[in-house]
Amino acid sequence: MRLTLKTLSIIFSYPSEDLEELVRNREVVKPLLIGEDGEAAALIMEFLEKLDLERADEEYVAVFEMPPKCSIYAHTYLLKGKEDMVGQLLLEVKSHYKAKQLDMPVDREIPTYLPAMLEYLALVYDEDPKAARRFAKKYLQPWVGELASCLEKNRSLWSLPAKALKRVVDKIAEGRGP
Structure with a gap:
């Protein structure tokens, strides 16, 4: 699942050289993704094949940053109506990153x-x-389905990797491996 998760991280980040490289090398990555989860791989590959790199940043902003937006921040789903608890959740999630002493982009991002x-x-x-199972179950599984629904409702190409994301997160949260 590691490569699938890393690929999804690139896809849901603001379009960059990493995404361009992923699109260019999709045929190399394809069998590796299939080895982790064939259905998720098919959704990711369809996204990469259909993505117009010339318009990717414009489409990304339109769906994730402009109203009606589909947020890619967990706290907007997990804390609906409890906005006063955002700081606590941010610290909690960040503590997971620090506990593993991982070099995470948390200093640059929420x-x-x-x-x-x-x-x-x-x-x-x-x-x-x-x-991984506990983290996925607590911080991702409760809301990635809602993200996928929002993206599908808005007819976004990102609904394809969002469906793959839901599938992968569900497998991890339920303790089912590749």
Whole structure:
């Protein structure tokens, strides 16, 4: 699952050279993703094949940053109506990153930013499957389905990797490996 999680982290980050490289090398990555989860791989590959790199940043901003946006920050889903608890959740998630002494992008991003959470999960998955399961179950599984629904409702191409994300997070949270 590690490569799938890392790939999804790149896909849900603001479009960059990493995404361009992923699109260019998709045929190399494809069999590796299939080895982890064939259904998730098919959704990711369809996204990479359909993505227009010339318009990727514009589409990304339109769906994730402009109203009606589909947030990629866990706290917007996990704390609906409890906004006063955001700081506590941010510290809690960041403590997971620090406990594993992982070099995470948390200094540049809010800890509940989906790509940062996926990077953490990718790094922890092989090393400590129980910690990965607990993290996925508590911080990702409760809301990634809602994100996928929002993206599908808005007819976003990102609904494809969001469906893959839900599938992978569910497998990890339920303790089912590749």
